[in-house]
Amino acid sequence: MIESGESIKTIYTVLTTQYGYQGTYGAVRVFGTEFRKKKKQGQPFHAQAYYSRRTIRRLLWQNPLAEKEKRNSINDILQQYPVLGPFYAFLTSFRTCVTNWDADGFRSLILFEKNRDDPLTKAFITRLLTDFQPTLHALMNEDSNGYVEGQVNRLKMIKRLLYGRASFHLLRIRMLYRSQ
Numbered sequence: 001m002i003e004s005g006e007s008i009k010t011i012y013t014v015l016t017t018q019y020g021y022q023g024t025y026g027a028v029r030v031f032g033t034e035f036r037k038k039k040k041q042g043q044p045f046h047a048q049a050y051y052s053r054r055t056i057r058r059l060l061w062q063n064p065l066a067e068k069e070k071r072n073s074i075n076d077i078l079q080q081y082p083v084l085g086p087f088y089a090f091l092t093s094f095r096t097c098v099t100n101w102d103a104d105g106f107r108s109l110i111l112f113e114k115n116r117d118d119p120l121t122k123a124f125i126t127r128l129l130t131d132f133q134p135t136l137h138a139l140m141n142e143d144s145n146g147y148v149e150g151q152v153n154r155l156k157m158i159k160r161l162l163y164g165r166a167s168f169h170l171l172r173i174r175m176l177y178r179s180q
Contacts, residue, residue, distance in 0.1 A: 002036065059073055059074050063092065098139070158174050
C-alpha cells in the first residue's frame with residue numbers, strides 16, 4: 001500500500017477494518033516513514049519489530065530472561081537502541097546486588113554510575129545518593145522492622161474502626177486481646 005502511494009491514515013484504516021490490526025496509529029506511521037526513507041535511499045527494507053516505550057520499560061525492568069521469546073525481544077531492543085545497552089547493564093547489576101545483599105558491589109556500582117553521568121540514570125542515582133548510607137545499611141543488615149510496622153498498622157486500623165464509637169477502655173481491650 002505504501003508503494004502504491006496510499007496515505008498512512010488510509011493504510012491504518014484498512015489494517016484496522018479488514019485485518020483486525022490492534023496496534024496504534026503511531027506504530028503504522030513510524031513503519032511507513034522508515035519504509036519511505038529506505039526506499040528513497042535505495043536501500044532494502046527489513047522490517048523490524050516495533051516496541052512501545054511501555055513495552056521496552058517493562059521488558060528491561062522485569063528481566064524475563066528465562067522465557068526465550070522475551071529474551072529475543074530484549075536482544076532486538078538492545079540492537080535497535082544501542083544507547084540502552086549501558087542502562088540495561090546497570091539495571092541488571094543493580095538487581096543482582098540487591099538480590100544478593102552485596103553492599104560492597106552496590107556501593108561500587110552506584111559510585112561508578114555517578115561518575116559515568118549517564119542521562120538515563122542520573123536522576124535515579126542523584127535521588128539514591130541522598131539516602132545512600134541508610135540504603136547501604138539495609139543491604140548490610142538482614143534485620144527488619146517489619147514486625148513493628150505490622151503492629152503500628154494494626155493499631156491504626158483499629159483506631160479507625162473505633163473512631164467516634166467507643167472509649168479508650170474498649171480500644172485498650174481490643175489492642176490487648178489476641179485471638180488464638
